[in-house]
Amino acid sequence: MHYTQKPQLEVHRDHGTPGALAGWGARVGAKLIDTLVVGVPGTLFYYVGESVIEAGLLISTVVSIAGWLWVIYEMGTTGQSIGKRRMNIGLVSERTGRPVGFGRAFVYEVAQILDALPLGIGYLWPLFDEKRQTFSDKIMDTLAVRT
Template identity: 45%
Template sequence: MGNPYDPYGQQPGYGQQQPGYGQQPPAQPGYGQQPGQPGYGQPPAQPGYGQQPPAQPGYGQPPAQPGYGQPPAQPGYGAPPGSPPAQAGYQEVHHHHYGSTGQLAEWGSRAGGYIIDYLIAGAPFFVLYLIGAMLSSSGSGGAAAIGALFVLIGAAVYFGLLLWIIYQEGTTGQSIGKRQMGIRLVSAQTGQPIGFGMAFLRKIAHFLDGLVCYLGFLWPLWDDRKQTFADKVCNTIVVRN
């Protein structure tokens, strides 16, 4: 005769005690359940006396941060992406194009640098031209030939120094005169030196500045970008260092 307390009809083993009167038999795991798991419809085991439940984040506390080396969480499907980085505003572009201080050179600084450059290029020519003129006026044929040679040498020195000044302006933005006055010639579009070719073209375009009573050289006095006619043709500006 089977034990009524044994759902499987098994008899207690040797030495095992039978449940006393009024006592419930030990719970047997249900079909398909593993030992130690709660049965169907039974609540999970609660923590024992003195044990703390798993900590939940309090109200207003930030969620846990990702560990070292872990990438940040990506936005879920349909979530708007983060704001793109701010675009450079007009002031930043203006600042980039107009040099480190963002200030255009004044007319007095430009005129001072121009005078210094042409004194450097013109002074040797002027000295050699005077010597040649004095020799040519002596009356002798040999002296006149030597005088003409001095004039040619002076002209060659002048154009050589002028090309060197243009090269310095185009590659570095500063000739000796501009360096002494603390100003720099740059492209109005990129803010960088314009190169030898464009600087040479700008020097030729100064012809427009002197075409009508040298009005183009005075134009920076009231122009909003302080440009001469040559600057407008070549899209250049002169800025302070």
């Protein structure tokens, strides 16, 4: 029987090395940037649209959903959303070291609900975890790495 070893991501503890685990601050910064990139246009459409037409809420909702789907698509196919790219980090599969794909990136985003419960502990978990993973990272078997 021939055993083939699965490719493993080489994880470094040195933050300056590509493939090193991303720091908590970089992850928070990336999430804030993504939220602003998606949230600001949606909010503008809401307030401008509300004063012009009654469908302002509908338009802002569609714009926000489309924005998040684009962020998820980018993160799934390249490993980087706009915020992650600006913060020089990426999301990869712990097993393969490659981007996780759109479907898994979508589930990852949904799983972040668990990071917020209870009291946002999952978002703080990387501060104490050896692999710097949030709850959603552990569920989806992903790592945030420096690029």
